Amino acid sequence: MRERIAHELDVLARQSQFRALEIPKGINLCSNDYLGLASDPRLHQALLESINRVHQVGSTGSRLLSGNSSEWETIEREFAEFAGTDAALCFGSGYAANIGLLSSLLKPGDIVFSDALNHASLIDGIRLSGAEKVIYPHRDLRFLETALRARSGRPGASVIVTESVFSMEGDVAPIRDLLALAKANNAALVVDEAHATGVCGPHGRGIAAEEGAEREVLATVHTCGKALASAGAFVCGDVALRDYLVNRARTFLFSTALPPYLAGQIRAALEIVRGADTERSHLRELASNLRTKLKEEGIDCGTSSTHIIPVLLGSNERALHVAGELQRGGFAAKAIRPPTVPRGTARIRVSLTSKISIEQVCQLARAISAACQTFQTASAGAVHV
Ligand SMILES: Cc1ncc(COP(=O)(O)O)c(C=O)c1O
Missing domain, CATH: 3.40.640.10 (Type I PLP-dependent aspartate aminotransferase-like (Major domain))
Structure with a gap:
């Protein structure tokens, strides 16, 4: 059984699907604490x-x-x-x-x-x-x-x-x-x-x-x-x-x-x-803002119409790259990969909380766009190696 465990972990790592537990740091974009009540x-x-x-x-x-x-x-x-x-x-x-x-x-x-x-x-x-x-x-x-x-x-x-x-x-x-x-x-x-x-x-x-x-x-x-x-x-x-x-x-x-x-x-x-109507309407505004900004940058956010916005990136590698860049930029974001989502639809699942501001959402959209571009540049480089 230990050999099987080791083998399966190895397969996961080779498919960029190995997951490890981490403590989120930075502006949290991967929590379900949509109204910020966890620290209320x-x-x-x-x-x-x-x-x-x-x-x-x-x-x-x-x-x-x-x-x-x-x-x-x-x-x-x-x-x-x-x-x-x-x-x-x-x-x-x-x-x-x-x-x-x-x-x-x-x-x-x-x-x-x-x-x-x-x-x-x-x-x-x-x-x-x-x-x-x-x-x-x-x-x-x-x-x-x-x-x-x-x-x-x-x-x-x-x-x-x-x-x-x-x-x-x-x-x-x-x-x-x-x-x-x-x-x-x-x-x-x-x-x-x-x-x-x-x-x-x-x-x-x-x-x-x-x-x-x-x-x-x-x-x-x-x-x-x-x-x-x-x-x-x-x-x-x-x-x-x-x-x-x-x-x-x-x-x-x-x-x-x-x-x-x-x-x-x-x-x-x-x-x-x-009694949280104000927070709910702020959350809707944040979400609509982020969707608009991402679309302007040509980034696919699927059919989202709520506070959950998938940034659809396709490959596991691309999703991991963008997540890494966002983390370095101070956002707690995670790459979501198969089997959690269908194959070929790896993504960053942005789950917004009413605690963040419109400015932070604009910052986030810019960071996502920049991370997508650095991935393109890095992979174009890799082809020539
Ligand atoms: C749609 C849906 N249903 C049920 C659950 C499970 O809820 P819980 O985290 O309370 O076990 C989740 C958790 O992520 C979920 O996304």
Whole structure:
């Protein structure tokens, strides 16, 4: 086994795909702390107060054994209200929520229609379920409609699964159209709001809420580790869905509950986020500015329409070069490479935070453009060697 590990690490290094842990330095462009709440003193204070309030700092077990507490029961009701649903259930992370939800909902004999760019946690949940899967090209409604029709009338349940704001593209799923297709074809819709929670929709309630669809979809998944600067995730839906997950979702059943004091931090984050319209509009302005500037420099930022802006660079080497140059220039930026993104679409994923200024965004656009040019020069040189 050790030889295999060494061999695979060697292959990764030769393909420019070896990753090492680093501590980000400089202006952070690779965090999901979209509203800068991770260092917000109000959140710090809320956590301290919550720790002082709770009787136990550890949850001591799974929710079905000793790990349940009034903190979690209450924050679940509050989160459901935020999401616009009747109920919500907390999981240890977004990863656990998606795996638990999809692997328990879907069974062999069911069919799941999954956007080609869905996050690994959705993909893994689908794989674990044993359901038949149809991967539809990213946001391709025509393909999806044909695929749904081709399978209509077959036994088994049909479920469409999508992110709302796509984590690597920064574009938005057409939730209303997906819902219409789902309804016409007797399918359910599951929406992962990880990158929309706190940032998109009325009071940061997500894209399903923006479309008035939060009660029509079967489930929305809101994660707390990104704009809410906390941890955990909530699957939001009706009471029956919550009861079902309590009984069937293995990542809920067989995992220790998060510590009860975290509920206090999540509550404070929800309150801050509800009132963060100014930060959200600044974030939109930053994003639109950066897209305009990059386009002026002839840099491809795909179909982004949100705070996540991919700088599409193609090869791993080019992405690594640009990331390195940005880091030297004082920006914490990372090269995102396959398998996280499709082959040939290596990129810098710029995730903006409302804490940065328009000037910094202009500086960033200039630095990206300069880094792309030095790569061209360096590779042209290499050809002649
Ligand atoms: C779309 C999406 N869903 C789910 C997750 C997982 O959430 P968590 O980090 O809370 O496990 C992520 C994390 O990056 C994500 O991007």
